[in-house]
Amino acid sequence: MVLVTPRVFLSWHRHYMSFCNTLRQTRTVRKRLGQMATQLSDPAKGLSLEELPKSNIFTAKLPPDPAFETPKISHGAPREALGPRLVKGALYTFVRPEPAKETELLDVSPKAMADLGLKSGEELTPQFKAVVSGNHFFWTEDNGGIYPWAQCYGGWQLYVVYVPILRC
16 A cells, blocks of 8 residues: 655646646647648648637736736726836736728738748738738637737836837
8 A cells, every 4th residue: 555645746746737738838839830831831821810820828928017917907998008107027018009090011021921821912911901000909808819918128228217118
């Protein structure tokens, strides 16, 4: 008969959970590599912006702005509340872009489109123009998705604390 103490069990459980997380991340990476390999073998078959896999690893793993901890809170906040301010204990803030009017797409790199796995001609769609101008993003209150964020920044420039205005 083997006796397992709580300390041994917790240690084993911690290692098991770490292994499960690693395995889950490996599956995600393998799936994404498979998608990339498929599109690289036949660039004409690329994906649309809607179909392109999106991840939010940065915002899932790092601490958000305590004033706007979720996209839903940020989305419901008045635009003025999201402006430049001192933020402590966070690496990013969820912030929706200011709507841009009369946008014009000047040029698109075909190589960049292929590297991203986007299909040829995707740059001609109204959705592409709306996404790159910041007027559309893939998030809804009901279904979630990827919400725009601004990375918090603070630094010394000319011996003065400098916090720039971050606008999406």
